[in-house]
Amino acid sequence: MILSRAARSNLIRAKKLMRLPTKARASTVAATTAENPPPAEGSLPGLASSALLLSTRDAALRTPGIAWLDEPDSADRETRKMNTYQAIRDAMSNALTRDDSAVVFGEDVAFGGVFRCTMGLAEEFGRERVFNTPLTEQGIAGFSIGLAAMGQTAIAEIQFGDYIFPAFDQLVNEAAKFRFRSGGKFDLGKLTIRAPTMSVGHGGLYHSQSPEGFFMAAAGLKIVIPRSPIQAKGLLMASIEDPNPVLFFEPKILYRSAVEQVPTSAYTLPLSRAEILKPGTDLTILSWGTPIYTAETAMNILASPPPSLERIIPKSIRNASVELIDLRTILPWDVETVVESVKKTRRLVILHEAGKIGGVGSDIASTVTERCFLRMEAPVRRVTGWDTPVPLQYEKFYIPDAIRMVDAMVETLTY
Amino acid sequence: MRRAGISVLRASRTISRASYQTAALQNLTASKHGNLPGSPASPLTTRLHFFNSVLDNQQIPTFRILDGAGQVIEGAEVPELDRDSARKLYEVMMMLPALDNVLYNSQRQGKISFYMTSHGEEASIVGSAAALEPTDEVLGQYREMGVLVWRGFKLDNIMAQCFGNELDAATKGRQMPVHFSSPELHFHTISSPLATQIPQAAGVAYALKRDPERRGKSCAICYFGEGAASEGDFHAGLGIASTLGGPLIYFCRNNGFAISTPAAEQYSGDGIASRGPGYGMDTIRVDGNDALAVYAAVKEARRRAVEGSKAVLVEAMSYRVGHHSTSDDSFAYRAKQEVEDWKKIDNPHHRLRKYLESKGWWTAEDEETTRSTQKKAILAAFQGAEKLPKPSLENLFEDVYDTLPWNLVEQRDELKKLLGKYGEIWEPWRTERAKFKNAGNEFPGADESPKVSPIMRLIAALPILGVLIAAPAATRPILPANFRAVDGTAPDDHPVCDGCTPANNSGLDPTHAAEGLLAAGAVAGTTAIGLTAIRNSGLNGGFVDDFKRGDLRTIFSLKKPHDVMLREQESRANAAAAAARNAEWTLHNLPIDY
Secondary structure, eight states, rough: OOOHOOOOOHHHHHHHHHHOOOOOTTTTTTOOOOOOOOOOTTTOOOGGGTTSSSOOHHHHHTTTOOEESSOSTTTTTTTEEEEEHHHHHHHHHHHHHHHHHOEEETTTTTOOTTSSSSTTTTHHHOOOTTTEOOOHHHHHHHHHHHHHHHOEEEEOOOOOOOOOOOGGIIIIIIITTHHHHHHTTSSOHHHHHHEEEEEOSGGGSSSSTTTTHHHTOOOOOOEOSSSHHHHHHHHHHHHHHHSEEEEEEETTEEEHHOOOEEOOOOOOOOTTTEEEEEEEEEEEEOOOOOOHHHHHHHHHHSSSSSGGGGSOGGGGGGTEEEEEEOOOOTTTTHHHHHHHHHHHOOOEEEEEEEETTTOOOHHHHHHHHHHHGOOOSSSSEEEEOSSOOOOGHHHHHSSOOOHEEEEEEEETOOO | OOOOOOOOOOOOOTTTOOOOSSSOOOOOSOOOOOEEETTTEEEOOOOOOOOOTTTTOOOEEOOOOBBBTBOOOTTTOOOOHHHHHHHHHHHHHHHHHHHHHHHHHHHTSSSSOOOOOOOOOHHHHHHHEEEEEEEEEOOOOSHHHHHHHHOOHHHHHHHHHTTTOOTTTTTTOOOOOOOBBBBTBBBOOOOOTTTHHHHHHHHHHHHHHHTTTTTTOOOOEEEEEEEESSSSHHHHHHHHHHOOOEEEEEEEOOOSSSSTHHHHHOOOOOOOGGGTTTGGEEEEEEEOOOHHHHHHHHHHHHHHHHHSSSSSEEEEEOOOOOOOTOOOOOGGGGOOHHHHHHHHHHHHHHHHHHHHHHEEEEEEEEHHHHHHHHHHHHHHHHHHHSSSSSGGGGGGGGTTTOOOOHHHHHHHHHHHHHHHHHTTHHHHHHHHHTBBBTOOOTTOOOOOOOOOOOHHHHHHHHHHHHHHHHTTTSSSOOOOOOOOSSSOOOGSSSSOSSSSSSSTTTTTOOOHHHHHHHHHHHHHHHHHHHHHHHHTTOOOOOHHHHHTOOOTTHHHHOOOOOOHHHHHHHHHHHHHHHHHHHHHHHHHHHTTTT
């Protein structure tokens, strides 16, 4: 249909009012073509509108818990727009600069890494410090343990969390028990192992897993999962500095999609401290990694449901005050913050991508129930992936999405 | 036929985008057919031949210097070993079976829980240890105590680890016997899972390569058996070590058995040595029962490893004379005669002794003296270790992380409370407790559960007070004679009691008061509410327990029960003593000169 310029702009304005998508220009929404294939690590376009991502310098510098590693005075701190993989790269660059003994290694890290987390590091620090290993996760893990046992800072990369299992023996039987079994004489404070985790939408069984549950029982390890670039940089630096071996799982779908103004100086964020992202009084949502944004979407839907969902969300609960907590460290987890929150709100919904049975949610639910039993208004509810491997074509029904979260919140609030 | 004019246009497949290897386009082989573009050293051939070194009778030879009778073989080059070094070699080789016999039998007598001997492998272990520098990093499997003995690990420490007593600095009683650990002697912690040390050794070697103070000077050595060499970690470790580099000796003790599995069922290839070339490693197979050959081989291996900053593989062939461990009876799967025969025809001790005697460095008298001195020292250390208590129970919870996380603080407190409740009346715990240091106060450093201030006790008591006063049918409770307000009383002005039971304490006759109170059914429900109020307020659980014991003093007196006060006093004293003991613990390590 041929429209005059005026008519065309009217139409666009009208569509905007109706909240329908205007015809996208090629540069804003990348049409997937041979020259422009969809990114392997997936993308989460909704993140652009998330209120949880900090897009201004001031907000970024006021991130709670920041501890600067260099001069404490923060007047002249700078930030730079970074996505998650750039922030992670920045953290490793800081670590390599500050600590001569630090090395970064894993499969394909020398050219920049399959997720670009090590771009340029080999060029900057040399191939003795940033290097490829042969294709063996158990070898990478064992090698990193030997290096760290000698007091040198080892930052190992496992290419996908799905492939961490050959390293399970080294991590659980050796790394976790290293200090305990040697009467405290040896330790692996210098060990950090990073791996991409969680779903992308098209990863299927072996590019989507959340393995943190398997390691929760490995007393001696720490497990950390960031939700954003600022968090990733700070928590990774903290993990490297922490005097215990740390598994650092990075939600891969956030590598490109999550963008923030990230402070350029070196800083840490505290481990084993959960962060209350939105305070509330009627219901607590606890999550980590990618599902934090699912929770945010669900909270928005609850507060102002679109027309199609209006009839299922009772008006009485639409102004429920929901508290959103990012757990951040899965082991040892911040029981104090969570229990204090549930004592206040009396309702808890835990959200994670991993399956229900044996998931991290089980441990948290049980501990919270032990401590808050008499106060609970509803049983602790877990919204999780189903107890199946991640099935490719069915992913949209497997991964807990916002509507499942909304449903759980409605049921919990009206229990 | 050469196809002239064809030049290789595309890059070798071994070149990556960043091109870290030069394009090897020339032919390095003697083949007239040339080579593939990416493989300059592999000659092309038209012969359809499968090679198999096992079937082609091309097994890797075994290096040896002394024959079975301890004589230097014609043409063999004896390594440079002076009299003292050679004697030390033999003495340490003698110490091992002396220790093994005592400790193995002590397990049979139930004094230690487990043990593994090194019978038959003394030459492999001590010969290799002797070829290293004292600061070379050692990653063992479990049968390498000889390396520690060579380096001067004291008998007291061996005994301490095997008994798991309070002087076990290596593992603080947490690990099974023979799982030694000594950073002072550069001996990494032994762990039960097999072969895990193999890729770790690659990391240790890389660290040595990176360390400017140790590069070109130190080496790492990694011991493992031929059975462990089947594990994935073996292949991972050798692959990583050979590509990333670092000075490292991989030392395989091929002793013929993995528990009951003979080597013939463990692999089909030419032993473990044949795998070395698979990783591009310099490899040697050596007679593991020939101490001089092992010494020479490891010396050369070390030179190559350090100078080339690379991994080298040594396979030492020997025979496991003893059982796998105290949990194994090897005569279930091999003939006793076979073992006796081996001990006669291929005895590492006899062979070295004959050599020493031939040099005039050892006599029968030396043998006798050494044997009795060693035995005496071992028995003295054994008897000393036997008497010592196990480490303080709080070591159960420590060192999981650098500090105790909340769950371990709570669990430690829970165990403490359970011991308080049942430690005297539950038989298994009562006798077990007595074996530990600080028996009776097993957590000297632990804080009490949250202290309850007198004000809080009063506030918590208010619901009950109010309820009880309001209940008309109840017997009016008798306030104890020593009731007073918040005063921070010292234990001293608490009346002395005999045995500290509620009946003979504080002037109040709590039995009557308690009976009166509880007999009044009307208040039973309200006191339950009061109890719930207290419980929900999160105060010290002991507070509620005291009430349930019928001890009203805790509610009305605002003074802590006598036994609680005694316990607190004791724990303050114990904390001070524990601090002194902790200092002592550290001191113990110093005179025991590692």
